[in-house]
Amino acid sequence: MIETTxxxxxxxxxxxxxxxxxxxxxxxxxxxxxxxxxxxxxPRRLSLRTLRMPDGDPLDEALVxxxxxxxxxxxxxxxELHLHGGLAVRTAVLRALAEIPGCQPAEPGxxxxxxxxxxxxxxxxxxxxxxxxxxxTEAQRRQALRQLDxxxxxxxxxxxxxxxxxxxxxxxxxxxxDEGDVDDAALDAALxxxxxxxxxxxxxxxxxxxxxERLRDGFTVVLAGPPNAGKSTLLNALSRREAAIVSDLPGTxxxxxxxxxxxxxxxxxxxDTAGLRAATDAIEAEGxxxxxxxxxxxxxxxxxxxxxxxxxxxxxxDPGGPxxxxxxxxxxxxxxxxxxxxxxxxxxxxxxxxxxxxxAIEARAAQAIGSGDALITRERHRLGLSRCRDHxxxxxxGAxxxxxxxxxxxxxVRALGEVAGHVGVEEMLDRLFAGFxxxx
Ligand code: GDP
Numbered sequence: 001m002i003e004t005t006x007x008x009x010x011x012x013x014x015x016x017x018x019x020x021x022x023x024x025x026x027x028x029x030x031x032x033x034x035x036x037x038x039x040x041x042x043p044r045r046l047s048l049r050t051l052r053m054p055d056g057d058p059l060d061e062a063l064v065x066x067x068x069x070x071x072x073x074x075x076x077x078x079x080e081l082h083l084h085g086g087l088a089v090r091t092a093v094l095r096a097l098a099e100i101p102g103c104q105p106a107e108p109g110x111x112x113x114x115x116x117x118x119x120x121x122x123x124x125x126x127x128x129x130x131x132x133x134x135x136x137t138e139a140q141r142r143q144a145l146r147q148l149d150x151x152x153x154x155x156x157x158x159x160x161x162x163x164x165x166x167x168x169x170x171x172x173x174x175x176x177x178d179e180g181d182v183d184d185a186a187l188d189a190a191l192x193x194x195x196x197x198x199x200x201x202x203x204x205x206x207x208x209x210x211x212x213e214r215l216r217d218g219f220t221v222v223l224a225g226p227p228n229a230g231k232s233t234l235l236n237a238l239s240r241r242e243a244a245i246v247s248d249l250p251g252t253x254x255x256x257x258x259x260x261x262x263x264x265x266x267x268x269x270x271x272d273t274a275g276l277r278a279a280t281d282a283i284e285a286e287g288x289x290x291x292x293x294x295x296x297x298x299x300x301x302x303x304x305x306x307x308x309x310x311x312x313x314x315x316x317x318d319p320g321g322p323x324x325x326x327x328x329x330x331x332x333x334x335x336x337x338x339x340x341x342x343x344x345x346x347x348x349x350x351x352x353x354x355x356x357x358x359x360a361i362e363a364r365a366a367q368a369i370g371s372g373d374a375l376i377t378r379e380r381h382r383l384g385l386s387r388c389r390d391h392x393x394x395x396x397x398g399a400x401x402x403x404x405x406x407x408x409x410x411x412x413v414r415a416l417g418e419v420a421g422h423v424g425v426e427e428m429l430d431r432l433f434a435g436f437x438x439x440x
Contacts, residue, residue, distance in 0.1 A: 123421025
């Protein structure tokens with residue numbers, strides 16, 4: 001894979017900072033350093049240089065790193081400029097780079113895409129990088145690092161190699177079947193046994209209760225209950241910021257409001273919803289429709305009810321799915337505020353009971369996410385592995401003709417190849433890398 005363009009992009013965020021890093025990758029990387037900060041430094045050692053415009057005008061005092069390919073992140077010649085972190089410095093250097101022939105600004109994810117295309121990492125490792133950058137909690141960081149380290153990629157590669165071996169065996173048997181010296185029955189038994197072993201391992205990985213996806217996407221907790229039960233006030237108290245509008249007019253939370261938080265290292269998304277009641281206008285009706293949609297997808301519903309005196313006669317309908325019942329406003333001293341095992345009494349105003357509620361949510365999240373050592377972290381992986389398992393199931397269902405067995409094996413190998421990115425699906429790559437940041 002030979003690229004002719006040389007990419008450059010800031011690798012650090014756009015805010016004012018002590019240092020800002022610009023990355024350069026491609027065939028002209030050495031020429032860029034020679035143009036802005038000659039001579040070329042010793043590979044992989046930082047050198048202090050004055051960066052200058054072609055007319056000699058100084059741009060900045062910077063540390064320059066030169067990382068010749070193929071042993072670089074992208075596999076190409078690369079350079080890094082560690083500038084002073086001012087916005088004007090960065091803008092001036094980016095402008096100077098844009099004027100160097102063959103250089104162009106990088107799209108989001110362009111460096112990782114080149115690393116992938118040059119075989120420096122497989123698709124699951126590239127996703128691991130994206131997840132590591134997006135990781136907000138400790139458990140997410142650990143999971144992303146495991147994926148970047150190749151935990152999923154290695155396992156998929158192992159299954160794929162074993163299936164390719166089986167396929168080679170079947171194809172050889174097909175080639176020699178006319179010669180009458182191949183024992184078909186013996187081959188079938190050995191093939192089935194080895195295919196079944198792989199099939200069972202894939203099935204075991206798939207039966208992970210979606211732990212990896214939950215950890216990556218967050219454990220969703222929907223705060224539900226009638227208007228004025230105290231949902232918005234609780235969300236604010238829990239997230240310790242004014243994220244939701246609190247108001248004593250029923251029906252003010254007309255949309256769904258989300259707050260991401262870190263409970264014991266696990267990512268939890270708290271969702272405040274429009275009150276569940278008969279809508280008085282179209283906007284509120286839409287809010288209620290969204291509430292029901294979020295409740296249907298929730299990992300946990302925290303069902304709030306005001307004190308007895310505030311409750312209407314009809315009980316809130318059972319939303320289905322896992323529910324935690326909470327009695328709000330226990331500071332008012334109305335009704336029965338005793339903590340029974342099924343219901344946690346809280347006051348968002350005084351903070352009473354909030355620790356107990358958080359501990360209960362954290363326990364549910366920990367139970368759902370488990371130890372977080374799942375291999376599958378995205379729907380994409382799950383689809384590929386499920387397809388592979390289905391092809392193996394078909395293979396194992398009967399005593400197939402060798403031609404059909406070969407076809408099932410080929411499709412199973414292909415499904416694994418898609419997970420690792422061996423089977424290039426250009427559109428999927430575009431979507432995936434567009435989700436990265438610029439400079440990565
Ligand atoms: P929502 O409609 O369920 O989101 O309810 P809000 O959070 O907007 O609260 C409705 C009213 O109840 C507001 O006037 C809040 O100040 C009040 N409220 C909420 N939580 C508490 C609480 O713990 N104690 C008391 N005394 N009032 C509360």
